[in-house]
Amino acid sequence: METKALLIDDEQPNLDNLQALLKTYCPQVNVCGTALNAEAAKRVLYTEQPDVLFLDIQMPQQNGFDFLRSLPEYNFEVIFVTAYDQYVLQALRFAAVDYLLKPLDINELQAAVERAIKQRRLKEQNQLLHNLMQTLKSGQSQDEPRIALATAKETRFVKISEIIRCESSNNYTTFHLSDGETLLVCKPIYAYDDVLTQYGFIRCHQSHLVNKPFIKSWKKEFGDFLLLTDGSEVPISRGKKEGLKKALHV
Structure with a gap:
């Protein structure tokens, strides 16, 4: 799975050099953005939601540590990249x-990337377990089950x-709720497949999970689609048709 990285450094040559090294020696890393200061970094951070930050420490106005303190939460791993070792x-x-010193050593860079990926996967597994436990606890109480x-x-x-439906886009999943609200979660749809199918959700397409009570009809003109009660149309893939027929008893 691809790992998204945001590079933050106040010197453009450093950003260019790091980006080139990652492209050549760490192909599993996709640089989703670069920033020359903390404010620019925040804009990229909230729009791209990277997995890893390569963060310089000494920057004007707001250094790397102050930048991290200013954030409400950390949904990423941090690799500090600096010319100084006193931090x-x-x-x-x-x-x-990890803490990498400039000029960068390729072996150390590769090792840092691997550690970041392993740490990220561990946190994702822990989050999925937490989500499942929350669901199970809710199901044991008098309240409706929650996720x-x-x-x-x-x-x-x-x-x-x-939840009316879930729609996947690469490593993100959008949850469409019955009140019209949408929630964007930085997890692929398969992370929720096993949990939600226990509650009647149907995988009608590689990128779509639908909640059975919200299905209004099966449309067959210009392709196969499920029409949902909110007016949305969800495609049905050829490989999911038979399973969908069984689930809907048609």
Whole structure:
């Protein structure tokens, strides 16, 4: 799976050099953006939601540590990239995956990337387990079952009965709710497949999960689509037709 990275450094040559090294020696990393200062970094951070930050420490106006302190939460791993070695202890306090000194050593860069990817996967597994436990706990109580959805700004506990459908786009999933709200979660749709199918959701397409009670009809003109009660049309893939027929008893 591709790992998205944001590079933050106040010197453009450093950004260009790091981007070139990652492209050549760490092809599993996709640089989703670069930034020359903290404010620019925040804009990219919230729009792209990267998995890893390569962060310079000494920057004008707001250094790397101040930048991290200004964020409400960390949904990414941090690799500090700096020309100075006196910040190691401070970097450890921010739970940095690694601390790389300029000029960059290729072996150290590759090792840091691998550690970041492993740490990211571990956190994702823990989050999925947490989500499942929240769902199971809710199901054991008198309340309707809920699922924990971690967005860029908060973790929302949503009633499963209020989810109309889920739509995937690469490593992101958009949850469409019955009140018209949408929630964008930085997880692929398959991460929710097993949990939601237990509650009547149907995988009608590689990129779509639908909640059975919200299905209004099966349209067969100009292709196969499910018409949902909110007016949306969801495609039905050829490989999912037979399973869908069984689920809908048609």
